[in-house]
Amino acid sequence: MSASEIEELIRAAIPDAEISIRDLKGDGDHYAARVASASFAGLSRVRQNQAVYAALGGRMGGELHALQLETVVPSGDHQ
Numbered sequence: 001m002s003a004s005e006i007e008e009l010i011r012a013a014i015p016d017a018e019i020s021i022r023d024l025k026g027d028g029d030h031y032a033a034r035v036a037s038a039s040f041a042g043l044s045r046v047r048q049n050q051a052v053y054a055a056l057g058g059r060m061g062g063e064l065h066a067l068q069l070e071t072v073v074p075s076g077d078h079q
Contacts, residue, residue, distance in 0.1 A: 001063040003031060006056070013055030014039060018074065024066075032068040040073045 003021040010019055010033070018036040033052070040048045048071035053060060060067060 001059065002028060006031060006033065006064065006067075009057065009059075010035060010052060010055045014051065024068065029065040030068075031064070031066070032070075034070045034072070036072045036074045038074060040071055045071065 003023060006021055007019050010017055014035065014037050016037050016039060020034045022032045024030040024032050035048075035052050040051070043051070049069055052069055052071060056064060056067075
């Protein structure tokens, strides 16, 4: 699974997301992603991560072997 495919899946589910993805090992199988979205405001870190994993539609452990995930609420968004 390519970084662009991961980004497309996340963006489809979380349209306002700011997404950066790095291939950690150069193998197209181990990625680190940083996802910032105002929709994460008020959610626990676990719920934020669950939203991103849900966007990937069950591909974790299959097409996508490993994803190191960081989720944040963009600065300046106070709800």
